[in-house]
Amino acid sequence: MLTEFGKIFIFLLLAIGFVGIALFAAKLIRPHRPTKEKLLIYECGENVEGSPWVKFNIRFYVVALIFLIFDVEVVLLFPWALTYQEFGFYGFLVGVIFLLILGLGMAYEWRKGDLNWDRTKPNIPELSKILTNKNVSNVKIDEQIKES
């Protein structure tokens, strides 16, 4: 009659129906007094300021990627560590080769400078440089100093 998947389907229907009925019933019973405060994100907290779409520095992604690689490495090494003794020397060798290849990846990142957290160099204004530029008026010099 019903396959196992059919039972799951009935469960799904019941779950969706339960949510729908509960929401509908609540709508009938509950009082309805809308205020502006209720539309805020944190109803009883501070007022929200600015957009949540902040730009993160791209360097975080590099760190995240490197973390991911070594995370996966650990996940793969756990089952290996549990069973490699059964396979004797070859089992050990497999793990060593795996680690060597990963080590090569690490060396690659290091050499290519992906591990360096290079800061942007602060642009310190030098008075002599600004003054030698004769076309610049005093107002513009002030602006330049402000900008940098």
Added chain:
Amino acid sequence: MINEILNSITFIYPELAVSIFLLIIVLVDLVFHKDKKYIPYISLAGLVITGILVLNQIGITHFAFVPQLSAVKKYGMMTIDPFGSYFKLLVVVTSILIIFFTIASEEVIDLKERLGEFHALIYGMILGMLVMISASDLILIYLSLELLSLSSYVLAGFLKLRERSSEASLKYVIYGSVSSGLMLFGISIIYGLTGSTNLYVINSLIQGPQINLFTLSFSSILMFVGIGYKISAAPFHFWTPDVYEGAPISITAYLSVASKAAGFALLIRFIQTGFTSFISEDGYWTLIAVFDWQALLIAISILTMTLGNFSALWQDNLKRMLAYSSIAHAGYILLGIAVLSNQGLIAVLIYFFVYMLMNIGAFYVVMLISNKTGSENIDDYDGLGAKAPFLGVALAIFLISLTGLPPTAGFIAKLYLFIALIDANMIVVAIIALLNTVVSLYYYVRVLKHMYLTKSEREQENITPSIGSLVYLLVLLIPILFFGIYFTPIVEFARSCVSLLGI
């Protein structure tokens, strides 16, 4: 278990060689990071060694990586057979040609810093293709497909500063992830139906009466979506023109030949080992009556070649035009599979060999010209026949061969395809394919018209290719003309490589 793995290693020497050279390239790139001019030669050496190892494998028929869990009959995750060796050889030869291609290509020379990564990624593609060609387990098929795809996504966008290249890469990733997701869905349904991921076991299980035909057909179509995306068959071809136009031209040539060849090898193996019940004396495959592969393949191939040919008519960019022409060629080759016979398979093998020569040749000439003029637009080819006589003649021969006119090898490839079609009594399909060839003649000859009959409006300097490029073009041209007249060797070689590991 460990013994089985150690024994199997003797059958995957080519794949091992590719992996080891991949690591060597990364190491060399790290150690000698100031001087990168040796890297192409290292990757050439690695490919030659891989090629020799593949040549040693020709004629061997064997299973590798047999899980010892299955009690009755033992099927492996990989199959080594002459059919696979042929395609592996094709992939390796294409890769060698492409490495020479990159040595001459300005786009790649300008990379300098990132040359090591470039070659390492090409090796990643080769590894994916070699495994894909001999994989007979759905998990391994998916894994190798992803390895191939991921490397080619990066390579397609390797010219970071060029906008079109980044666009190509992004489009490739989006289309690729959707289609490989669909394929994974198909794999999961097949696994759910049969409880096995091995194609041979699946073959024996779907012959039973309790299989749900609708579900199986659905999952087969989903599998075909994944493979069809790799071979750029018609409803899944939308990425092809953009990616081929945006990617570095050496990678375009590589994608259009090697990764397509691997995709076709996978499709043939999937249909033959997964769905064929027996092969008759005269070479016709009888499929298990669960899914009508023939109808699907014929419909898709007619759609593919018609769409490819008619879209190519309006293209002004040579790379884009060749992209559409490669879609059309995928359609012709699909017909060879749709025949479902060894005759058709021979035609496919011959076609791919010839296709490799003429397609890489055409892209090479386009690359040489764009090195000089910086453009692939058809208007820049005006009057080229006089300014670069050798390049003009070479491109003319490649394009005539792509059309399939005698006395070039392209004619032989199409001839065997049509013989197979007519032998299987598929006359109507053969006529449609023939008419398509006529359409394709227009856009190929249009390039010739621009080269020889149109006067250029602005002055251009003469283009004289270097000696290396001359030799390279001759290496491609001579076989095309030679096999167009005396084609017994490739036909015999293809005939000897037609057998897949039996069912």
